[in-house]
Amino acid sequence: MTPAAGPLPPRGAVLVLGGARSGKSGFAERLAGQGDRMLIATAQAGDDEMAARIARHRADRAAGWAVIEEPLALEDSIAAQAAPGRVVVADCLTLWLSNLMMADADVSSRANALCAAIQAARGPVILVSNEVGLSIVPDNPMARAFRDNAGRLNQAVATVAAQVYFIAAGLPLVLKTEAGQSA
DSSP, rough: OOOOOOOOOEEEEEEEEOOOSSSSHHHHHHOOOOSSEEEEOOOOOOOHHHOOOEEEEEHOOOSSEEEEEEEHHHHHHHHHHHHHTEEEEEEOOOHHHHHHHHHOOOOHHHHHHHHHHHHHHEEEEEEEEEOOOOOOOSHHHHHHHHHHHHHHHHHHHHHHHHHHEEEEEEEEEEOOOOSOOBB
């Protein structure tokens, strides 16, 4: 039996991990519920295929979402938008990481700043991220650096998150409860 999602913490973070097309974005949106909801989208439409993906996400999203498109300053957007009574969903950390790497940003310091913003958030924040370390070792240095940075980023965010879910085949598995214990 798959555990059900618990209630959102009144403040703090929920991390939703999963593979490509695992259902993690839909799960995060359902977890956000109704009411004052803010989506911080990190994707950039660098080509036609990515533009089509972004359009599909927009079309699939239920009405009632305020949206900010922020490819780089995610930590600043979370700090500005997280508030009591508002749920912020950041989708997704791995696209944000890719944007940072392409901009030659200091990934480690930005990950630390993100974790600080999450911990200081005045309302609940749901972060969506791909788990990319479950497959073969990539064949080139850039892809290996991305995989390694994504693993470290996911670990850092999971450490400060109140809840962590792993989505596989559309089904949520609880990895961490609000009490900080592994499920």
